[in-house]
Amino acid sequence: MTTERLEFKTEVKQLLDLMIHSLYSHKEVFLRELISNASDAIDRARYESLTDSDILEQDGSWKIKITVDKDAATLMISDNGIGMDHAGVVEALGTIAHSGTKEFLAALQSKEVKNNPELIGQFGVGFYSSFMVADKITVLSRKAGKKDKKGIQWESTGDGTYTVSDVEKETKGTDVILHLKDDEKKYLQQWEIESVIKKYSDFIEHPICMDVETEVDSTLKKGEKVKVTEEKTFNSMKALWLKDKSELTEDEYKEFYKHMSHDFTPPAKVIHYKAEGTSEFTALLYIPSRAPVNILYKDYKMGPMLYVKRVQIMDHCEDLLPQYLRFAKGVVDSSDLPLNVSREILQHNRQMDIMKTSITKKILDTLDEMKTGDYDNYLKIYEEFGRILKEGVHFDLSRREAIADLLLFPSTKIDAGKFRTLQEYVENMKEGQEEIYYIVGTALNEALRSPYLEAFTKKDYEVLVFLDDIDDFIFSGFEYKGKKMKSITKGDMALDKEEKEEKDKAQKKYEKFIDLVKDILKDDVKDVRFSGRLTDTICCLVADEGDLDPQMEKLLKSMGQELPPMQRILEINPTHPLFASMNVIFENDKKSPILEEYIRLLYDQALVLEGSKPKDPGAFSKLIAKLMVENAGTAS
Numbered sequence: 001m002t003t004e005r006l007e008f009k010t011e012v013k014q015l016l017d018l019m020i021h022s023l024y025s026h027k028e029v030f031l032r033e034l035i036s037n038a039s040d041a042i043d044r045a046r047y048e049s050l051t052d053s054d055i056l057e058q059d060g061s062w063k064i065k066i067t068v069d070k071d072a073a074t075l076m077i078s079d080n081g082i083g084m085d086h087a088g089v090v091e092a093l094g095t096i097a098h099s100g101t102k103e104f105l106a107a108l109q110s111k112e113v114k115n116n117p118e119l120i121g122q123f124g125v126g127f128y129s130s131f132m133v134a135d136k137i138t139v140l141s142r143k144a145g146k147k148d149k150k151g152i153q154w155e156s157t158g159d160g161t162y163t164v165s166d167v168e169k170e171t172k173g174t175d176v177i178l179h180l181k182d183d184e185k186k187y188l189q190q191w192e193i194e195s196v197i198k199k200y201s202d203f204i205e206h207p208i209c210m211d212v213e214t215e216v217d218s219t220l221k222k223g224e225k226v227k228v229t230e231e232k233t234f235n236s237m238k239a240l241w242l243k244d245k246s247e248l249t250e251d252e253y254k255e256f257y258k259h260m261s262h263d264f265t266p267p268a269k270v271i272h273y274k275a276e277g278t279s280e281f282t283a284l285l286y287i288p289s290r291a292p293v294n295i296l297y298k299d300y301k302m303g304p305m306l307y308v309k310r311v312q313i314m315d316h317c318e319d320l321l322p323q324y325l326r327f328a329k330g331v332v333d334s335s336d337l338p339l340n341v342s343r344e345i346l347q348h349n350r351q352m353d354i355m356k357t358s359i360t361k362k363i364l365d366t367l368d369e370m371k372t373g374d375y376d377n378y379l380k381i382y383e384e385f386g387r388i389l390k391e392g393v394h395f396d397l398s399r400r401e402a403i404a405d406l407l408l409f410p411s412t413k414i415d416a417g418k419f420r421t422l423q424e425y426v427e428n429m430k431e432g433q434e435e436i437y438y439i440v441g442t443a444l445n446e447a448l449r450s451p452y453l454e455a456f457t458k459k460d461y462e463v464l465v466f467l468d469d470i471d472d473f474i475f476s477g478f479e480y481k482g483k484k485m486k487s488i489t490k491g492d493m494a495l496d497k498e499e500k501e502e503k504d505k506a507q508k509k510y511e512k513f514i515d516l517v518k519d520i521l522k523d524d525v526k527d528v529r530f531s532g533r534l535t536d537t538i539c540c541l542v543a544d545e546g547d548l549d550p551q552m553e554k555l556l557k558s559m560g561q562e563l564p565p566m567q568r569i570l571e572i573n574p575t576h577p578l579f580a581s582m583n584v585i586f587e588n589d590k591k592s593p594i595l596e597e598y599i600r601l602l603y604d605q606a607l608v609l610e611g612s613k614p615k616d617p618g619a620f621s622k623l624i625a626k627l628m629v630e631n632a633g634t635a636s
């Protein structure tokens with residue numbers, strides 16, 4: 001027998017170190033993790049056996065078996081699943097197959113995980129949790145589908161290295177043998193094992209069995225008892241989703257959610273229904289009450305588990321949900337799909353499309369019902385997933401209005417912490433108002449103080465506040481109930497006819513002065529014009545109609561995106577006294593040097609107002625200081 005000694009990858013060493021030295025509560029989750037691995041291995045074998053009959057066990061019955069050896073103090077979890085070969089073992093049990101390893105290790109050291117180590121399961125490193133209770137682990141495995149008895153033995157004491165050797169193994173599948181620590185021997189007791197299984201693994205679809213000794217009446221001697229060994233199944237294996245709603249309690253739904261998602265916070269909403277007609281299937285879906293830690297990672301796997309007539313086909317079937325509902329979890333069990341479906345077939349399957357349409361509609365309808373009938377809970381879900389849901393307005397053209405109806409926005413007409421729907425906005429629009437106004441910002445307070453809102457506030461127009469990074473991208477160009485969405489920091493703006501006429505008159509009257517401003521700022525701005533949105537502030541910068549919103553531009557730049565330099569339009573408030581004074585200087589001496597200084601200062605002020613830096617902060621500060629000295633001179 002050749003034995004190789006190999007080193008764990010660094011992240012496994014760190015993980016084991018933490019696992020062994022800092023996690024003390026809920027150690028029993030190790031058993032859930034091993035059983036879940038065994039069950040996954042069986043699912044894979046069963047799935048592959050549909051096309052490769054060599055993989056089928058002779059008796060065809062899939063099983064997870066627990067064996068205790070009290071003398072040797074070992075606990076063995078065996079399965080007749082897919083098994084592993086040499087390369088598979090080194091890959092699976094020497095590394096962590098998780099791209100967010102750094103985040104994971106950080107999370108592991110966080111208080112939340114230290115107090116709730118059951119969260120570990122979320123990250124897919126369940127196997128190593130066995131080192132919480134074992135000081136040595138031996139894994140014997142033989143890959144299913146091979147005729148010879150060549151197997152592999154993996155062994156480690158969790159100290160940084162492990163050994164791998166070739167062995168003979170009678171049966172296909174995997175045995176995980178835990179050599180229990182002295183103070184963890186309670187896991188040799190049948191009742192302890194049984195209660196952990198009932199608690200965490202009751203819904204596992206394969207029988208989890210153990211040989212137990214019971215006393216029965218002797219058939220030979222009346223009145224005497226004899227001991228017999230019987231195989232007992234500890235889990236109920238019920239496919240919860242196939243039961244009728246009326247048979248299920250809230251607790252059962254919650255337990256199943258935990259089991260399936262490894263999320264230990266109860267879900268915010270359960271959706272359970274049977275579809276009949278063109279497609280027959282059952283869906284048990286959950287909307288979590290908080291976003292999974294990894295939802296923003298690239299390797300986040302979305303989509304419910306897919307079963308065909310109780311047989312699990314896939315862990316995450318992403319073709320059953322649109323991306324913008326990727327937070328929903330659950331199980332979908334179809335009666336129509338063939339058992340041996342491949343990923344490629346699924347992608348072009350009509351049944352899949354029907355199911356996806358039905359599930360999408362059901363989730364959106366449920367959210368809508370919650371918004372009307374259970375607003376507080378809806379708000380909680382919305383805070384977690386609203387940003388994701390919004391993507392649907394852009395990507396799902398056939399449902400964009402239904403999705404838009406689910407959205408909530410802060411607005412200039414309601415208190416902070418409260419929200420407006422688009423429907424409410426439209427109902428409250430002023431007479432003659434044709435567009436839905438919005439302002440993009442990063443913080444509500446700041447956005448509400450924006451000078452861009454002046455005219456809107458004065459004339460009592462409501463403006464929605466968009467605070468999500470993707471908002472401008474999603475909504476520019478979107479029409480809700482025939483009303484266009486319009487950013488108030490973009491394009492020319494005149495709130496009523498009268499105002500427009502006045503603006504045009506001023507534009508004509510002061511044409512020459514405006515030309516001078518344009519000339520002095522020609523390298524900085526695209527255009528200079530009078531503003532229809534200012535009442536108290538002297539000037540502001542706005543984006544051209546088709547340009548990127550300035551907030552969006554800042555955001556993209558902060559994310560490292562290269563953008564072409566974007567020139568904006570300087571808008572001047574013709575009713576501001578400063579403008580009148582500047583015009584007097586202009587009328588007296590068109591070449592006055594003061595004029596140029598003031599015009600540059602005007603531009604810098606506009607930059608400051610939109611949250612940017614003056615073009616030349618040093619020069620800006622000097623000019624202000626000079627003006628203050630002059631003013632102080634006249635004031636004293």
Ligand code: ADP
Pocket residue numbers: 033037038041079081082083084092093097123124125126127128174
């Ligand atoms: P996860 O199960 O979340 O992937 P684990 O650390 O528990 O993470 O297991 C790592 C990998 O080891 C599994 O993905 C699987 O490939 C392999 N593995 C673990 N247990 C078994 C088993 N009983 N049979 C076959 N493969 C297994």
